[in-house]
Amino acid sequence: MRKVTNYQIKINIMNVAALDIVVHKTNESRIGQLDHSNIQFGKVYSDHMLVATYENGEWQHAEIKPYENLSLSPATTFMHYGQAIFEGIKAYKDPQGNPIIFRPRDNWKRFNRSAERMAMPAVPEELFLGGLKQLVDLDRDWIPTSDDTSLYIRPFMVAVDEFIGVRPAEKFLFMIITSPAGPYYSKPVSIYVHDEYVRAFPGGIGFTKAAGNYGMSMYPTQKVKEMGYDQILWTDGYEHKYVQEIGTMNVFFVLGDKVVTPDIKQDTILQGVTRDSVITLLREKGVTVEERPLSIDEIQAAYHAGQLREAFGTGTAASIAPISALTYQNEKMTLPPVEEWENAQWLKKELAAIRYGRKTDTHNWILHV
Ligand code: COI
Numbered sequence: 001m002r003k004v005t006n007y008q009i010k011i012n013i014m015n016v017a018a019l020d021i022v023v024h025k026t027n028e029s030r031i032g033q034l035d036h037s038n039i040q041f042g043k044v045y046s047d048h049m050l051v052a053t054y055e056n057g058e059w060q061h062a063e064i065k066p067y068e069n070l071s072l073s074p075a076t077t078f079m080h081y082g083q084a085i086f087e088g089i090k091a092y093k094d095p096q097g098n099p100i101i102f103r104p105r106d107n108w109k110r111f112n113r114s115a116e117r118m119a120m121p122a123v124p125e126e127l128f129l130g131g132l133k134q135l136v137d138l139d140r141d142w143i144p145t146s147d148d149t150s151l152y153i154r155p156f157m158v159a160v161d162e163f164i165g166v167r168p169a170e171k172f173l174f175m176i177i178t179s180p181a182g183p184y185y186s187k188p189v190s191i192y193v194h195d196e197y198v199r200a201f202p203g204g205i206g207f208t209k210a211a212g213n214y215g216m217s218m219y220p221t222q223k224v225k226e227m228g229y230d231q232i233l234w235t236d237g238y239e240h241k242y243v244q245e246i247g248t249m250n251v252f253f254v255l256g257d258k259v260v261t262p263d264i265k266q267d268t269i270l271q272g273v274t275r276d277s278v279i280t281l282l283r284e285k286g287v288t289v290e291e292r293p294l295s296i297d298e299i300q301a302a303y304h305a306g307q308l309r310e311a312f313g314t315g316t317a318a319s320i321a322p323i324s325a326l327t328y329q330n331e332k333m334t335l336p337p338v339e340e341w342e343n344a345q346w347l348k349k350e351l352a353a354i355r356y357g358r359k360t361d362t363h364n365w366i367l368h369v
Contacts, residue, residue, distance in 0.1 A: 019062055019124075021050070021131055023138070026066035031141050039149050039182040041317065046142035046151070046178045050131045053160075054121050054172040062127055064135055067177065073162040077169045083159035084211035085114040088316040090150040091136045091143055091178070091369070094357025099140045099369035101153070102355045104129055106273045107316075111155060113271075114208035119168035120157055128155060129367070132176050137369050144180045150355070152181035152317065184317040188324035188338055189230040189247075191311075193296055194220060195240035195329070197232070199268070206244075206268035214248065221247070231313075233326060235296060236268070242293045244268055249313030249321060250275035253294065254343055255302040256309070263291040274314040274351075280363065281350055287343065296328055303333040310341040320348045 026047050034044060045067050052062035078084045087107045094100050108129055112122045132153055136143070143151040155176045159169030197220040200206020205213060217232070224232050231247035243262055245251060250272040252261045259282055264271055282289050302308045311323040322344055326333045338344070353359035357366065 019052075019059055019127060021052075021062045021064055021127075021134060023134065024063065024065040025138070028066075029141075034142065034144075034180060036144060036146070039144050039146075039180050041181045041184050042152070042179055044180060046139040046180070048135060048138050049178075050135050050174075050176040052123075052127055052131070052174045054174065055170070059121070059124065059127055059174070062131065064131070064138060070173075072160065075162045075164050076159075077161045077163060078158040078211075080164055081159075081166060082210070082212045082215065083118055083120060083169055084156065085111065085118055085120065086154060086156035086209050086211065087111045088209075089132070089153040089155070090181070090316055090355065091153060092150050092356050093140075093143050093145050096357075098357075099136050099143055099151075100355075100357050101132070101136060101367040101369065103273045103277070103365045104132060104153075104367050106276070107155070110209065110271060110273070111157075114210055115157065117205055117208050118210055120159065120172060123155075123157065123174050127174065133367065133369050135176055135178060139178055140369070142178065142180050144182075147352075148183045148319075150181055152179045153177075154179065181317070184315075184319075185230075185321045188322040188335075189313070190228070190324050191231055191233045191246060191326045192224040192227065192229040193233045193235065193243070193326055193328035194224070195235055195296075196220075197234075198237040198240075199234035199244055201237040202266045202268055204268065207264065207270060209270065217248070229327065236266075241295045241297065243296055243299070245270065246313045246321075246323070249315035249318055251313050252278065252311070252343075253299060253302075253308065254310035254341075255299070256307040257288070259287055259289045259343060260294050261289065261291055262294050272314055272316075274316055274319065277351060277365070278314050278320075278347055281347060282343065285346075299326070300328060300331065300333065308333060309336065310344050311335055312341075312344045319351060320344050 049067045050064050089107045091101045157174045161169040161171050233246045234244040236242040313321040322338045
């Protein structure tokens with residue numbers, strides 16, 4: 001495969017000491033309408049949102065205000081050319097009932113890497129992390145506490161020039177909304193290994209959380225759903241041989257006693273925060289984790305040798321998502337029952353213990369609100 005140098009990022013954080021976040025609280029909270037017994041993903045939004053505008057080369061007018069619709073011109077840039085990026089982060093309550101947020105600093109850094117690649121301004125730490133801390137604090141009652149639930153935090157930035165000429169915009173909106181969330185997948189996923197459509201190419205935007213990476217996946221995903229699968233395992237664009245990501249997640253395979261995940265050197269794969277957490281935790285436990293090109297042929301050979309033990313996706317929304325079967329060309333590779341998996345089961349418990357503040361945070365991953 002062709003090698004492309006990792007995208008180098010130079011984050012220019014301006015002095016934002018003067019940027020106060022003005023808070024307007026709602027006097028009509030909707031929290032009473034939240035059905036704690038039926039929390040799904042991405043259906044309900046909390047009382048407040050953060051909005052900041054970038055204009056004339058600086059961030060200004062940062063505000064936390066009641067959640068409401070936006071009013072935008074039909075000529076707004078991002079609606080036409082997709083200059084839009086986002087992040088996904090989760091907040092939990094620790095055993096004392098205090099809000100905690102999992103690794104938001106890593107999401108902030110990744111957000112600014114996406115921003116640079118998409119010719120958008122960097123969002124300063126005070127606005128991104130300071131803003132989300134204040135927002136989560138204000139909407140702390142929206143953090144659900146039952147197993148597998150959290151408050152999903154969605155920071156995003158869109159280009160909002162009223163102009164349909166093609167050039168990088170000069171005006172941007174940065175926003176954070178939050179949503180009480182249940183599990184993203186309720187059961188192990190069945191996967192189709194695609195050797196036709198491509199998610200990303202070296203030199204492209206595969207490493208970013210640009211809206212277009214998700215928009216382009218809708219059609220191929222719809223097609224595989226019609227064929228009876230839940231998600232796609234994307235392969236590389238040159239040979240359709242090396243596995244990349246699964247759906248909207250990073251992917252791990254347990255081959256014999258090793259855990260293997262595609263490396264991120266080609267910038268075609270998202271540098272997942274959950275991916276990094278999984279690699280760190282497994283290595284600390286003494287498990288061998290290899291980050292390297294992994295071909296579908298190698299996975300198939302391991303399957304035939306009885307060595308394909310576990311396969312799972314990782315992401316903020318889904319956490320650890322076990323794969324029940326992989327179909328490649330004419331072969332369906334069925335994984336052993338999930339209950340027998342050593343690594344994925346352990347990781348799920350370990351990550352939950354850290355995220356819900358039940359275990360000492362030895363990695364400095366938790367931001368206390
Ligand atoms: C996340 O895991 O936060 C994601 O970005 C997936 C999302 C598109 C639902």
